[in-house]
Amino acid sequence: MIPRITSATAGALLLLAVLTACTGTAEPAPSPTADSSTPTPRATSVPIDSPAPEEPDAELTCESMISAGTVEALTTAGWTAKPKDFVIGDVELSDGLLCFWADYAVGSDHGQLYGWSAITTEDATAAQDALLASGWTREDGPEGTYITEDPQYSMGTDDDGYGMTYLFHDGWVKLADTRQGLVLIEWAG
Structure with a gap:
């Protein structure tokens, strides 16, 4: 069965595409996102019985992990990402990804580092203990x-x-x- 796209759905998708194309920034900073809870006005009051479009299954990548505006700024600057395994001390996080963004065409120590992983309570405790034993500091916050x-x-x-x-x-x-760079990681798993 081929799914039908109603004119209201097609219009909403077109609006989303236009808004997404206009949100890029020249600085590596989080881009504003539209509030998807705001209802889209319809041209008619006739209810539409078709289901809402499903989002494709997302995959954790260096580009999907951080905000679209950050990806655009980094790639515009000529930077690319190299994915690495995410390891904290002896804890290997096989469900995660660590990304080093830099201009690999020139020798430099200048770049950006972003990582995200799912983690069990036991692995989180072991990773934190290893970091603290190495002289790192702990701060608890609402986040x-x-x-x-x-x-x-x-x-x-x-x-x-x-x-x-x-x-x-x-x-x-x-x-x-x-620490401020953490805000650029938008992946939610």
């Missing part, structure tokens, strides 16, 4: 548990003085080269 490297050994820090930082939450962990 979860932050584990940050000692800024004295950091390659770079954000405006608040934080270097490489993990954010542990129920069932997942994020990693960025600075």
